[in-house]
Amino acid sequence: MSVDIHLPVSAQPSVDTLVDLAQRAEELDYGHVWLPETWGRDAVTALTAMAQGTDEVGLGPSIWNVYSRSPALVGQTAATLQEVSDGRFRVGLGPSGPAVVEGWHGSDFDRPLRRTRESIEIIKAVLAGEQVNYDGDVFTLGGFRLRCDPPEDPPGVDAAGMGPKAVELSGRFADGWHATMFTPDGLRERLDDLRRGADLGDRDPEDVRTTLSLTCCALPDGERARDLARQHAAFYVGGMGTYYRDSLARQGYEERAHDIAAAWGSGDKERATELVSDELLDDLGAAGTPERAREELQKFRDVDGLDRVAVSFPRGADLDQVRETMDALAP
Structure with missing residues (x-):
């Protein structure tokens, strides 16, 4: 079992900050x-800088969506980044969702699974x-x-995916999920x-x-760490379209997922965050004191068939909290 890093989704001060975190x-x-x-x-520009600033660690996007770049361009880019990184690059791609593809890129979210499959075949x-x-x-x-x-x-x-058919597609056509x-x-x-x-x-x-991207936060102030992870979960379930909500519903939290989304959609973000119970929080990540976070992380490392856990961070975590978590959960 390898432990990876999934860099923060939140904006960072500079590209140099991303390079520093990779180092x-x-x-x-x-x-x-x-x-x-x-x-x-x-991700292309940032990964190039990260490749030039590191020597051994693997690098890749998670994820490039399959709508904003053609598969031929992704293939060219992957070949170039493999060269720049001296063989340390790996592609991560997926359909993303309507909120991103239609709202941000102005493209129709059409046939996501078929597009992902054909993209994989062309890129290879x-x-x-x-x-x-x-x-x-x-x-x-x-x-x-x-x-x-x-x-x-x-x-x-x-390839990234959350639903049964998307994951089946990864197993059939991609090199990883x-x-x-x-x-x-x-x-x-x-699995x-x-x-x-x-x-x-x-x-x-x-x-x-x-590879599982797992929300983690390990701080001496364990309650602060859990608050940050709780806010992160509420945002994704409530504020990022239906994909995360539907995925959580399939995993035994149907009523809770819809309650979080309803509270968030009505503007009551505080209530949505409160609805992320301790049980749900521990089922979705590893947050608390360093000792507790390491224990929670182990539950996921013990899943048979999982090769890698990528330590991810709550969107509200600052750089010091990101670094503290990286240090606490380092392999």
């Missing part, structure tokens, strides 16, 4: 540093150095080929979907790398 992760022996791409700095063909002639339901390409040498060791192409906001039991259920997808693709499930 700190490398010093603490984290296996991989994942960078989210939301509405701040683009590009990275293999093949001439890409592809006739799909979403994409049609003719004659594309890299004008530079393809990577000697092509980077893996992972990125999970987020899962309880241990919910994660086990989706069954991953294995089914691998079987459909005539693949060994052991060859599909599984």
Whole structure:
């Protein structure tokens, strides 16, 4: 079991700050540093700087959405970042959701699973150095080929997903699956979907790398750490469309998920946060004093079939709290 870092989704003071965090992760022996791409700095530029500022730690986006860049461009970018990082790069992509794709990028959130599958297939063909002639339901390409040498060791192409069919798709077509906001039991259920997808693709499930992004906050003031994690959970369930709410509902928290979303939607964010009970908080992350956070983290590390846990951070955590958490949960 490797422990990774999923850098903060919140805005950081500078690209240099992201580089500093990646360097700190490398010093603490984290296996991989994942960078989210939301509405701040683009991941390509930041990952390039991070690659030039580190030597050994793995790097990748989690995630690039499959709507704002063409798969051919993603393949080119992945090949370039694999070169810049001396073979330490890995692709993380997924459909994201309507709030991001339609609200921020102005694209129709159309056929997300089909688009993800075709993107994976095209990106892998590009990275293999093949001439890409592809006739799909979403994409049609003719004659594309890299004008530079393809990577000697092509980077893996992972896919994110929350629902049964999305996870099955990862098992069938991708090199890995990125999970987020899962309880241990919910994660086990989706891992069954991953294995089914691998079987459909005539693949060994052991060859599909599984990574869980887990909200963590480990501070001497344990209650402050839990408050930050609670606020984070309420925001995602209540404020980020329906995907996180629906995923939580599938994991045995249907009534609570809808209550949180209703409170948030009515503007009562304080009530939405209060509805994230201690039980739910512990089922979704590792927060509290360093000792407690390490104990909660272990519950997820013990899930059979999970290869990596990526320590993620509440959106309200400041840089000092991020660094304290990184230090406390370092492998």
